[in-house]
Amino acid sequence: MPIRHLTGIALIAAIYAALTLAVAPFSYSLVQFRISECLTVLPWFTPLAIPGLFLGALIANLFSPVGFYDMIFGSLATFLAAWLTAKMPRPWLAPLPPVLVNALIIGILLGTVSGLGVVIPAAMLYxxxxxxxxxxxxxxxxxxxxxxxxxxxxxxxxSDRAEK
Structure with a gap:
């Protein structure tokens, strides 16, 4: 893999983790406003964003109040959402996989192990x-x-997706 690609992956991971930690109280709450999630559209342009987002989420989730569970399931949710984003046929659909995947997986996670006392459907909605x-x-x-x-x-x- 060329150095330029490895650098791109590392840069995406670093920016994702830094943005998540910069607004940490909001990044880990029930209504998550992870500003870093705006980067989840990047796989629509390049598959290099998939490992970059996964690694960034893994690093950011080291600091999650949910701990180990968020490291595993949160990072895997980001990986799945990034992979699905790369498959989207239109640009306006690119943000949809992170919304749906995180609502489902992180909603279930927060509804079961966070101790916030919220039922799973409500956590998924938030x-x-x-x-x-x-x-x-x-x-x-x-x-x-x-x-x-x-x-x-x-x-x-x-030239990829130039007409879409």
Whole structure:
């Protein structure tokens, strides 16, 4: 794998972890406003974002109040959402997998092991609402801005999805 690709993966991981920790109280609450989740649109451009987001979530989840469970299930949820984002046929659908996957997986996680005393369906709704705001409110505009710079994104094929 070229150094440029490894650097891209590391950069995405570092930015994701730093953004998550910068707003830590909001990153780990029931209504999660992880500003870093706006980066979950990156797999729509390049598959290199998938391991970058996974590693970033793994690092950020080391500091989660839910601990080990968030490290495992939260990071795997990010991996699954990133992989599904790469499969989306249209840009406006790119933020959808992180919203749905995190609402389901993190909602179940917080409803069972967080000790917040909230039922699973409510936890799923809260997590999903926070994800919806961040992924569509910040992630979709980020996607549109990055579209102009597709040729500079490591691992992105400038002609790929150009017509979509």
């Amino acid at each position: 997590v999903g609402a926070g994800q919806l705001v961040v992924c569509y409110g910040l992630g979709l505009p980020l996607l549109h801005v990055l579209e102009r710079y597709r040729d500079r994104i490591p691992g992105a094929d400038p």
